[in-house]
Amino acid sequence: MLSYIVRRVLYAVPIAVGVTLLVFALLHMAPGDPVNAVAGPDAPADVVEALRRAYGFDKPLPYQYLLYLGRVVGGDLGVSVATGRAVAGELAQAFANTLVLALGAAVVGFVAGIALGGVAGWHKGTVVDHLATVVSLIGVSVPHYWLGMVMVILMAVELNWLPAMGMASGDAPLFGLEQVRHMLLPVLTMAVIPTGIVARSVRAAVGETLEREFVQALKAKGMRRGAVMRHVVRNVSPTIIAVLGLQFGYLLGGSILIETVFSWPGTGFLLNEAIFKRDLPVLQGIILMLALFFVLLNLVVDVAQAALDPRMRRT
Amino acid sequence: MSDPTPLLSVTGLNVAFQTPRGTAQAVNGIDFTLARGEVLCLLGESGSGKSVTLRALMRLLPEQRSRISGRVTIAGEDLYGLPERRVEDLRGKVVSMVFQEPMLALDPVYTIGAQIAETIVRHERVSKAEAGRRALELLEKVQIPSAKRRLEAYPHEMSGGMRQRAMIALALACNPAILLADEPTTALDATVQMQVLLLLRRLQAETGMAVIMVTHDIGVAAETADRVAVMYAGRIVEQGTAAQVLKTPQHPYATGLFASTVHAGLKDRRLDAIPGAPPDLTALPPGCAFAPRCARRREACDVGQPPKIRMADAREVLCVDAVAAG
Ligand SMILES: Nc1ncnc2c1ncn2[C@@H]1O[C@H](COP(=O)(O)OP(=O)(O)O)[C@@H](O)[C@H]1O
Ligand SMILES: [Mg+2]
Numbered sequence: 001m002l003s004y005i006v007r008r009v010l011y012a013v014p015i016a017v018g019v020t021l022l023v024f025a026l027l028h029m030a031p032g033d034p035v036n037a038v039a040g041p042d043a044p045a046d047v048v049e050a051l052r053r054a055y056g057f058d059k060p061l062p063y064q065y066l067l068y069l070g071r072v073v074g075g076d077l078g079v080s081v082a083t084g085r086a087v088a089g090e091l092a093q094a095f096a097n098t099l100v101l102a103l104g105a106a107v108v109g110f111v112a113g114i115a116l117g118g119v120a121g122w123h124k125g126t127v128v129d130h131l132a133t134v135v136s137l138i139g140v141s142v143p144h145y146w147l148g149m150v151m152v153i154l155m156a157v158e159l160n161w162l163p164a165m166g167m168a169s170g171d172a173p174l175f176g177l178e179q180v181r182h183m184l185l186p187v188l189t190m191a192v193i194p195t196g197i198v199a200r201s202v203r204a205a206v207g208e209t210l211e212r213e214f215v216q217a218l219k220a221k222g223m224r225r226g227a228v229m230r231h232v233v234r235n236v237s238p239t240i241i242a243v244l245g246l247q248f249g250y251l252l253g254g255s256i257l258i259e260t261v262f263s264w265p266g267t268g269f270l271l272n273e274a275i276f277k278r279d280l281p282v283l284q285g286i287i288l289m290l291a292l293f294f295v296l297l298n299l300v301v302d303v304a305q306a307a308l309d310p311r312m313r314r315t
Numbered sequence: 316m317s318d319p320t321p322l323l324s325v326t327g328l329n330v331a332f333q334t335p336r337g338t339a340q341a342v343n344g345i346d347f348t349l350a351r352g353e354v355l356c357l358l359g360e361s362g363s364g365k366s367v368t369l370r371a372l373m374r375l376l377p378e379q380r381s382r383i384s385g386r387v388t389i390a391g392e393d394l395y396g397l398p399e400r401r402v403e404d405l406r407g408k409v410v411s412m413v414f415q416e417p418m419l420a421l422d423p424v425y426t427i428g429a430q431i432a433e434t435i436v437r438h439e440r441v442s443k444a445e446a447g448r449r450a451l452e453l454l455e456k457v458q459i460p461s462a463k464r465r466l467e468a469y470p471h472e473m474s475g476g477m478r479q480r481a482m483i484a485l486a487l488a489c490n491p492a493i494l495l496a497d498e499p500t501t502a503l504d505a506t507v508q509m510q511v512l513l514l515l516r517r518l519q520a521e522t523g524m525a526v527i528m529v530t531h532d533i534g535v536a537a538e539t540a541d542r543v544a545v546m547y548a549g550r551i552v553e554q555g556t557a558a559q560v561l562k563t564p565q566h567p568y569a570t571g572l573f574a575s576t577v578h579a580g581l582k583d584r585r586l587d588a589i590p591g592a593p594p595d596l597t598a599l600p601p602g603c604a605f606a607p608r609c610a611r612r613r614e615a616c617d618v619g620q621p622p623k624i625r626m627a628d629a630r631e632v633l634c635v636d637a638v639a640a641g
Pocket of ligand 2: 497
């Protein structure tokens with residue numbers, strides 16, 4: 001197991017390097033002089049010159065890449081063209097906000113999805129199953145930005161129960177009541193799709209596993225329901241963890257619509273702004289951060305799978 | 316010592332499955348008994364209802380899709396009249412099963428040791444440590460080399476023969492009175508088959524458990540069985556002692572299967588010799604199900620079910636041609 005983890009971590013290193021290469025290339029794929037992209041259109045000439053020297057734009061590309069890599073490792077992601085602030089700082093704040101939302105949606109969606117799918121798979125073909133299937137089908141089919149707007153209109157505008165926009169003011173505690181009230185609508189909206197997808201995956205996995213011969217064999221040796229369930233859970237968990245990992249990735253990366261609808265100052269919101277303002281350093285920073293997070297997420301999922309399924313430790 | 320009630324008795328057992336094509340009559344009114352320490356072999360073509368019969372003896376058939384009638388009595392208890400929890404107590408403790416494909420029947424993500432130990436803990440009030448010790452003894456008993464190391468092995472880390480030995484150890488974990496073995500060697504290499512069969516025979520002799528073994532192989536039946544029952548289309552068409560049924564079969568189906576093998580020797584003969592195909596279980600004929608393939612077919616064969624005839628030597632044959640005792 002330990003050797004598997006070491007191998008898997010080593011395997012992630014070239015991928016992470018590849019990510020930095022791609023993000024670096026982004027700068028040079030943009031049309032025009034890259035220094036203008038980093039400095040912004042109205043930067044004074046001396047600033048442009050300073051940046052040109054700092055980034056080594058007059059040097060060969062491999063050297064520029066090494067400079068870039070060095071800055072990234074040192075935590076320097078450049079300066080926002082739009083605000084003039086350090087990208088790393090803005091990103092850290094936005095990423096924390098997104099993470100809060102994604103974690104909330106993950107908890108709601110995963111718990112609901114696993115419960116729904118588990119019950120449906122265990123009682124496959126019964127009324128409960130059909131009901132769960134309909135609910136999860138709605139979950140995956142409803143466009144969630146539309147659902148978000150409907151929820152805003154209903155809960156915030158009509159009923160005036162919950163705030164429609166933004167986060168609680170700066171000094172409110174991150175998990176205080178006020179913050180939770182602000183989070184509720186975006187979290188619920190975001191949770192709908194993962195609920196549906198997780199429910200469907202869990203239902204399929206549980207249903208298939210129950211059909212397998214070893215379940216008969218467990219019953220044949222007298223194991224009761226609870227024990228059979230424990231075996232089924234152990235057998236489906238590697239598959240489910242992969243699904244959860246993927247869904248969490250989507251929640252992080254795909255929050256752009258939700259964050260825009262709810263004006264939530266996260267990475268999606270920031271990304272949206274960066275695209276419209278052609279703020280290349282911010283764009284680069286967000287892409288780098290999200291991509292590296294995906295690499296990490298995959299690493300965690302793979303290690304968890306191997307821990308749960310001995311057959312996966314060999315490769 | 317002499318117990319008048321048999322360990323297991325089956326009377327008029329019927330099993331039908333609800334399928335998209337209609338109701339499949341997999342088992343059609345079979346009767347047999349099994350005494351303590353007896354070895355019964357079930358022979359018959361694939362699809363004749365052998366596995367379904369075994370699963371019915373553990374009440375393991377899918378409740379929603381199957382309809383079961385008749386009576387199964389295990390050690391005096393009416394299996395289909397018991398509450399589910401009581402049946403769960405019997406499974407693995409009084410009756411246990413060796414499956415055909417150990418690779419499929421063992422849980423892939425638990426170690427062999429854990430799977431044996433949990434069975435012991437389930438049925439007996441012992442600690443986990445004690446169950447672990449017992450699991451080790453069992454692996455040694457089924458002659459798995461370096462048994463101690465194998466306790467920690469997962470099914471995929473073992474060879475086919477080793478897995479089946481582990482499956483046997485698992486089935487024997489709580490010293491069952493009845494062992495059901497569904498083609499326990501079919502999935503194995505020819506050389507390993509013999510070793511596993513010899514192991515089963517030795518364990519049966521040592522423990523005195525009763526065994527019902529399903530096999531395709533007449534040679535296996537000849538070497539292990541006290542009694543033999545031949546199945547066709549969900550019916551037992553002939554049953555008696557191994558010597559009677561295998562050497563002088565009376566039912567035309569059994570005759571077709573074994574008669575020619577007397578000269579060639581019984582070993583390694585498989586049941587595939589008769590021309591024609593077994594009947595569609597969703598549309599069984601009103602008469603004898605074997606009649607369409609039978610060389611001795613008469614008018615009477617198609618009229619109604621052939622009678623069960625008890626012959627002078629006490630064997631039972633399901634055929635209008637059989638000669639009743641007295
Ligand atoms: N769960 C099930 N649902 C529907 N049909 C089944 C089921 N199990 C077995 N059957 C049918 O019952 C018949 C007898 O099967 P089986 O007992 O497995 O034969 P065999 O003698 O080869 O072991 C077959 O036609 C099979 O298709
Ligand atoms: Mg079978």
